[in-house]
Amino acid sequence: MSALVSTIQAGFDVEKVRGDFPVLKQKVHGKPLVYLDNAATSQKPLAVIEAIRKFYEVDCANIHRGVHELSQRSTAAYEQTRVKVKQFLNARTKNELIFVRGTTEGINLVASSWGRKCVKSGDEIVVSGMEHHSNIVPWQILCEEKGAKLRVIPIDDRGELLMEEYEKLLGPRTRMVAVAHVSNALGTVNPVREIVEMAHKAGALALIDGAQAAPHMKVDVQALDADFYAFSGHKLFGPTGVGVLYGKSKLLNAMPPYQGGGDMIRTVTFEKTTYNDLPYKFEAGTPNIAGGIGLGAAVDYVNRIGLDKIGAYEHELLAYGTEALSQIGGLRLIGTARQKAAVLSFVMEGIHPHDIGTVLDRMGIAVRTGHHCAQPVMDRFGVPATTRASLAFYNTTAEIDALAAGLTKVKEMFA
Amino acid sequence: MVDDLYQELILDHSKRPRNCHPMEGANRKAEGYNPLCGDKLKLYLKVEDGVVRDASFEGSGCAISTASASLMTESLKGKTREEAIKLLDKFHDLLTTDTPAAKDLGKLVVFCGVRDYPARVKCATLAWHTLRSALEGVDTPVTTE
Numbered sequence: 001m002s003a004l005v006s007t008i009q010a011g012f013d014v015e016k017v018r019g020d021f022p023v024l025k026q027k028v029h030g031k032p033l034v035y036l037d038n039a040a041t042s043q044k045p046l047a048v049i050e051a052i053r054k055f056y057e058v059d060c061a062n063i064h065r066g067v068h069e070l071s072q073r074s075t076a077a078y079e080q081t082r083v084k085v086k087q088f089l090n091a092r093t094k095n096e097l098i099f100v101r102g103t104t105e106g107i108n109l110v111a112s113s114w115g116r117k118c119v120k121s122g123d124e125i126v127v128s129g130m131e132h133h134s135n136i137v138p139w140q141i142l143c144e145e146k147g148a149k150l151r152v153i154p155i156d157d158r159g160e161l162l163m164e165e166y167e168k169l170l171g172p173r174t175r176m177v178a179v180a181h182v183s184n185a186l187g188t189v190n191p192v193r194e195i196v197e198m199a200h201k202a203g204a205l206a207l208i209d210g211a212q213a214a215p216h217m218k219v220d221v222q223a224l225d226a227d228f229y230a231f232s233g234h235k236l237f238g239p240t241g242v243g244v245l246y247g248k249s250k251l252l253n254a255m256p257p258y259q260g261g262g263d264m265i266r267t268v269t270f271e272k273t274t275y276n277d278l279p280y281k282f283e284a285g286t287p288n289i290a291g292g293i294g295l296g297a298a299v300d301y302v303n304r305i306g307l308d309k310i311g312a313y314e315h316e317l318l319a320y321g322t323e324a325l326s327q328i329g330g331l332r333l334i335g336t337a338r339q340k341a342a343v344l345s346f347v348m349e350g351i352h353p354h355d356i357g358t359v360l361d362r363m364g365i366a367v368r369t370g371h372h373c374a375q376p377v378m379d380r381f382g383v384p385a386t387t388r389a390s391l392a393f394y395n396t397t398a399e400i401d402a403l404a405a406g407l408t409k410v411k412e413m414f415a
Numbered sequence: 416m417v418d419d420l421y422q423e424l425i426l427d428h429s430k431r432p433r434n435c436h437p438m439e440g441a442n443r444k445a446e447g448y449n450p451l452c453g454d455k456l457k458l459y460l461k462v463e464d465g466v467v468r469d470a471s472f473e474g475s476g477c478a479i480s481t482a483s484a485s486l487m488t489e490s491l492k493g494k495t496r497e498e499a500i501k502l503l504d505k506f507h508d509l510l511t512t513d514t515p516a517a518k519d520l521g522k523l524v525v526f527c528g529v530r531d532y533p534a535r536v537k538c539a540t541l542a543w544h545t546l547r548s549a550l551e552g553v554d555t556p557v558t559t560e
Binding site (some may be wrong): 222259314351352353354355358359369370375378384385413 | 416417420421426430431451452453454475476477478479533534535538554
């Protein structure tokens, strides 16, 4: 293990990075905070906090409409984020990026706008057995409304998609394939390029839920050829309440508006309203301006560190954690896919995840316990809940050691 | 300290739950569900002449919810329906208010530590929510939400 530690520390100055995150400096229940709930939300670097503070202290005004100085500054800062996200995802134009509240709203937007127009009775929507509820329920609502059918790609015991089963599900009635890039409950990295290609071959569109991928790996929507791709700002070290939906212009242009209101219109009369161009057609009402500006700062921050470095460091940390946890008798990892990212989900024989979570909390260690908004995954593995430690690039091997020590104590208490 | 929550008696009842089995001839049954943690519980009661003659439960849950169900079923036996409801209210107060524990709660006072763990109150009350619906003859599963 010591060889691994030195490799990890050689490639990446984690202590320097930790200094950027004020929240990590505190003690919880008298112990240094060990924050391992990054798949739920990540912590925010000072650069993001300062960007939001600057907006409210100096530039606060509504965007897009004002002729005054503050409005122009806030508009420029907000729209600058769109340009940054365009580069971040390698979209063709910034107009393909729609600001939403988060991944959930991004998926709902597609299900609602595209779905209402394009899905008919007897059509089929394909999702996978490892989806977060946010990539299941919007499609269920659509299917119920339209008389369409929801079909599910099964997963194997490692938590990998059964691609041959996926192929069998595709047919002339398939309209949409909606799959997570990375599973929040299992950490599985799905072969999304292949998934998209197969969907297209069947004449269907593909939406990728990127909530758990964007913070950990380089995403190139053109290389993936995804029709839609959604992610959340708050999991990318940015603020809550802001996220991005990418969609191909051709599709977005053909879709009806999602919500009506200000900013999404060109002209309004009681007889007829004409809609604004992309992306504003889908951005009704005053958005989360501070959040959008904070997201821009988060993208800058992640770029500065580099997703290649982040990915490599987290990969080693995950290997270290997998090894450390497998030393604990009676512990079973849920999700052992060959391609995995940043998630250690597990159960311990005879010990309920909530008890594990409470004991760890008192040791300053924050993990998630429960079904992780992925109840079908829990059913698939025959467990009511799991404990999940999810990593970010500011986590350390020492924190993994603290987790392992905590779990040993849990075992002593409840065995 | 986390030991204030997981007192010996609670650990004992979670590891070796009493009255943990289905009941033949039960005339009151109810199901409880905590959607937050996926805990499920089935409660069986035999009520004769307004008195709880027997009580048992089955289900999967955390140490707190299992111990709570175990100790609850123990304390119910021999109680009238009214006494059981009163106990339920007192138990609820123990977990959610600062008032001193009622004297007649007996062993159930071991749950006083749960008060300091707001996220765990629902674990301790699941069995008791289920008890209320069993006594009131509600058929649909009760949830903590």
